[in-house]
Amino acid sequence: MRLGFGDTDPTGYTAITTARQVQDIDARTGDLGATKTASKRSPWNRKNPYRAQVLSNRCLSGPASAKEVRHFEIALDDSGISYEAGDGFGVRPVNDAVLVSAVIERLGVPADIAVHTKAGEITLEQALTTEYEIGIPSMDLIEAVAEHAGDAELDHVLQNGDRASFDAWIWGRDVVDVLDLDRSSTLDPAEFLGLLRPLQHRVYSISSSPTAHEGTVHLTVSTVRYRSAERDRGGVCSTYLADRVGDGNEAGVFLSPNKSFRLPSDDTPIIMIGPGTGVAPFRAFLHERRARGATGDNWLFFGDQHRSTDFLYADELAEFERDGLLTRLDLAFSRDQHEKIYVQHRMRESGQQLYGWLEAGAHLYVCGDAARMAKSVDEALHEIVAEHGGHSPDAAEDYVNELKRSKRYLRDVY
Numbered sequence: 001m002r003l004g005f006g007d008t009d010p011t012g013y014t015a016i017t018t019a020r021q022v023q024d025i026d027a028r029t030g031d032l033g034a035t036k037t038a039s040k041r042s043p044w045n046r047k048n049p050y051r052a053q054v055l056s057n058r059c060l061s062g063p064a065s066a067k068e069v070r071h072f073e074i075a076l077d078d079s080g081i082s083y084e085a086g087d088g089f090g091v092r093p094v095n096d097a098v099l100v101s102a103v104i105e106r107l108g109v110p111a112d113i114a115v116h117t118k119a120g121e122i123t124l125e126q127a128l129t130t131e132y133e134i135g136i137p138s139m140d141l142i143e144a145v146a147e148h149a150g151d152a153e154l155d156h157v158l159q160n161g162d163r164a165s166f167d168a169w170i171w172g173r174d175v176v177d178v179l180d181l182d183r184s185s186t187l188d189p190a191e192f193l194g195l196l197r198p199l200q201h202r203v204y205s206i207s208s209s210p211t212a213h214e215g216t217v218h219l220t221v222s223t224v225r226y227r228s229a230e231r232d233r234g235g236v237c238s239t240y241l242a243d244r245v246g247d248g249n250e251a252g253v254f255l256s257p258n259k260s261f262r263l264p265s266d267d268t269p270i271i272m273i274g275p276g277t278g279v280a281p282f283r284a285f286l287h288e289r290r291a292r293g294a295t296g297d298n299w300l301f302f303g304d305q306h307r308s309t310d311f312l313y314a315d316e317l318a319e320f321e322r323d324g325l326l327t328r329l330d331l332a333f334s335r336d337q338h339e340k341i342y343v344q345h346r347m348r349e350s351g352q353q354l355y356g357w358l359e360a361g362a363h364l365y366v367c368g369d370a371a372r373m374a375k376s377v378d379e380a381l382h383e384i385v386a387e388h389g390g391h392s393p394d395a396a397e398d399y400v401n402e403l404k405r406s407k408r409y410l411r412d413v414y
């Protein structure tokens with residue numbers, strides 16, 4: 001039985017991040033003609049990415065960190081791509097050779113067997129490397145395998161039709177896991193490829209400023225790595241960037257404009273809330289404001305697990321604080337003390353000042369985790385407005401809605 005959510009959308013049924021990402025493709029990419037920004041229209045798009053040289057790929061997080069966050073610098077060279085602080089960048093990944101081999105082994109056919117794809121007649125190995133999504137399994141594949149697998153848990157999830165249980169079931173599973181549900185299955189390569197989705201690009205917030213870092217785009221990427229069912233696994237694009245694109249190699253990229261996430265006029269104060277990789281566009285904003293000599297005050301809330309290992313761009317932020325560009329830097333390292341402290345706690349601690357900044361016309365930006373952080377920050381904002389503005393909950397809601405309407409409360413969350 002088919003689940004009723006977005007199964008015709010190439011990724012619409014998957015976890016929040018992926019679903020959101022696909023929405024963003026439509027909303028942001030120049031290639032679909034929806035957006036027209038001050039950034040020049042780029043000839044490059046998800047179907048025709050620019051082959052850019054990766055100039056630098058270095059780890060920002062410390063060796064003892066539970067996370068691996070990397071900084072990339074990508075050359076724009078003769079691409080003609082021009083961007084603004086706040087824009088995103090699309091990256092077309094290449095699948096991991098180990099996963100490709102595992103899939104071919106399950107199919108039990110030679111890797112060099114010829115197959116027909118949109119890219120022409122190529123080997124099965126090539127097709128699985130560059131053309132098809134083998135990380136996150138497609139609904140078509142899951143349903144085809146489920147028909148004969150007799151897997152009680154999966155049957156229950158599919159019959160139930162409940163999105164949350166399906167998301168929980170698919171979380172962490174790849175195409176090999178799905179094929180393993182029915183070891184007796186004999187899908188021929190053409191039939192199998194017909195069940196897969198095309199390999200999707202991923203979007204990243206640009207962390208550089210076009211004025212300060214001319215000719216390059218910087219990205220701040222958290223590498224997705226986990227172990228499940230005795231196999232080490234990784235996110236397709238973040239491990240592609242981390243492991244398979246060394247310095248000097250090329251990657252397919254294109255601009256993903258975000259015209260609704262822009263700096264205000266140079267004299268307007270801004271409040272930026274960007275824990276983890278959410279700091280990316282705010283690094284871009286700060287560099288841009290410094291390069292332009294913008295006079296508006298800048299307040300950044302940053303947080304992560306530990307100060308010693310996860311304080312991304314600590315040196316740069318300290319310098320911005322010293323030279324007065326950063327009016328305030330509030331930090332929340334959740335695991336450096338017994339009780340967990342997050343950015344929303346820091347916001348509440350300085351609620352009166354934060355409300356004062358809003359009253360003085362500040363624009364408030366949030367970037368990073370959509371599932372928990374953005375929700376908690378939104379709750380904190382409502383509480384701050386109610387408490388320090390002397391508003392009822394309804395009036396606080398109206399105040400925040402007005403911020404949104406006037407484009408002074410902007411979010412880039414994923």
Ligand SMILES: Cc1cc2nc3c(=O)[nH]c(=O)nc-3n(C[C@H](O)[C@H](O)[C@H](O)COP(=O)(O)OP(=O)(O)OC[C@H]3O[C@@H](n4cnc5c(N)ncnc54)[C@H](O)[C@@H]3O)c2cc1C
Nearest residue numbers: 021171172202203204205221222226235236237238277414
């Ligand atoms: C507008 C926008 C801006 C973004 N900006 C940034 C940015 O600046 N920096 C950044 O790092 N990311 C950013 N992202 C997220 C980014 O686009 C990718 O979604 C992210 O890098 C993961 O992609 P991937 O290909 O590595 O993983 P995928 O191949 O997409 O794999 C993700 C899947 O891995 C599995 N998985 C992940 N973690 C675990 C776990 N711990 N245990 C079990 N299973 C797990 C789940 O099944 C999950 O669905 C942004 C997204 C959007 C939409």
